[in-house]
Amino acid sequence: MPKKLSKKPKVLDLFSGCGGMSYGFEMAGFDIVAGIDDWNDALATFEKNHSGAKVFNVDLGNPNLQELKKELGDIDVVVGGPPCQGFSISGHRNPDDPRNNLYKGFVQIVKKFNPSAFVLENVPNLVSMDQGKIKDNIINDFQKLGYKVTYKILLASDYGVPQNRRRVVFVGLKSKQEFSFPDPTTPNDKTTVAEAISDLPDKDLEDGFKIKTKAKSSFQNWARSSKSEIHNHQLTNHEQKTVDLISMVPDGGNYKDLPKEFQNTRRVNIAWTRFNSKKQSPTIDTGHRHHFHYKFNRVPTVRESARLQSFPDGFIFTGSKTSQYKQVGNAVPPLLAEKIGQALLKQLS
Numbered sequence: 001m002p003k004k005l006s007k008k009p010k011v012l013d014l015f016s017g018c019g020g021m022s023y024g025f026e027m028a029g030f031d032i033v034a035g036i037d038d039w040n041d042a043l044a045t046f047e048k049n050h051s052g053a054k055v056f057n058v059d060l061g062n063p064n065l066q067e068l069k070k071e072l073g074d075i076d077v078v079v080g081g082p083p084c085q086g087f088s089i090s091g092h093r094n095p096d097d098p099r100n101n102l103y104k105g106f107v108q109i110v111k112k113f114n115p116s117a118f119v120l121e122n123v124p125n126l127v128s129m130d131q132g133k134i135k136d137n138i139i140n141d142f143q144k145l146g147y148k149v150t151y152k153i154l155l156a157s158d159y160g161v162p163q164n165r166r167r168v169v170f171v172g173l174k175s176k177q178e179f180s181f182p183d184p185t186t187p188n189d190k191t192t193v194a195e196a197i198s199d200l201p202d203k204d205l206e207d208g209f210k211i212k213t214k215a216k217s218s219f220q221n222w223a224r225s226s227k228s229e230i231h232n233h234q235l236t237n238h239e240q241k242t243v244d245l246i247s248m249v250p251d252g253g254n255y256k257d258l259p260k261e262f263q264n265t266r267r268v269n270i271a272w273t274r275f276n277s278k279k280q281s282p283t284i285d286t287g288h289r290h291h292f293h294y295k296f297n298r299v300p301t302v303r304e305s306a307r308l309q310s311f312p313d314g315f316i317f318t319g320s321k322t323s324q325y326k327q328v329g330n331a332v333p334p335l336l337a338e339k340i341g342q343a344l345l346k347q348l349s
Ligand SMILES: C[S@@+](CC[C@H](N)C(=O)[O-])C[C@H]1O[C@@H](n2cnc3c(N)ncnc32)[C@H](O)[C@@H]1O
Pocket: 015, 016, 017, 018, 019, 020, 021, 022, 036, 037, 038, 039, 042, 058, 059, 060, 061, 080, 081, 082, 083, 102, 330, 331, 332, 333
């Protein structure tokens, strides 16, 4: 039986990271009750940006369900993105790998809390992994718990995010309705990289710097915090060799634009890629340093990466710079999560 929904539905975020997914759900009108992860840096950022939410450092491969239930009470929606290595099925993967339990942890928590809905996000190739068996397992496991499960691969740039990031999203509804995924909001009017970051300068800014230049796009207007403060905008100082090479790559170009003798200096097909100022960025990763600013001879700052992930400037990252890049790259873009949250809220009510 579907439960009665709280006035502002309560969300529990599993594998929460810094909380990109939660932030989007909060923007959509949900109450974020808690984030659970086993990474303190990400939890510190989560706590800083979700006032009123609790954080728990818990190994979700082995959660204490009783204790969590006691701490958190009723939950309306469980969201989360277990690491994809956690979705093993019997067979060729190592059955002793503790990561196998991560997806099971998600299922156990949904079973324990019996929410009206769950949202599970992941990399799109989860759908075809193990000849589709993993996807089928997800659908079956949650069907057994009484959910109607619907899934879809979504492209973030269709929902206002200046990035071509694809993610699969599974939504389960206790009401047995099929979830209606949100229609693209910006399919013909996608935000470009320049629209997202052209107001951020090529110099270090002290955290809290008040930006005085005018916003150059509606996205920048939206992203700027009410206090116009910029945080997490410290440049990376590259070796001169790196600066010399990237300076030969034009806006939107890549290693193929380098003289032949330099084309194989990095053995990945995304090497020496400059963002295209007039298009959307490729997937923002956790800081592999292959993607460069469309104009400046450096990788994007954490703040520029965060903008491309659609984090507004009021969302502040803590921890070392390496850790901040990882938190940003791991996240579900808040604007994408917001659109999923809005559709879910409509359907739940
Ligand atoms: C892809 S990230 C999640 C990003 C998040 N959904 C967001 O929108 O910001 C996956 C997270 O799973 C966490 N994780 C990995 N193994 C875990 C475990 N055994 N227990 C709890 N969290 C774990 C990682 O620390 C990481 O933050």
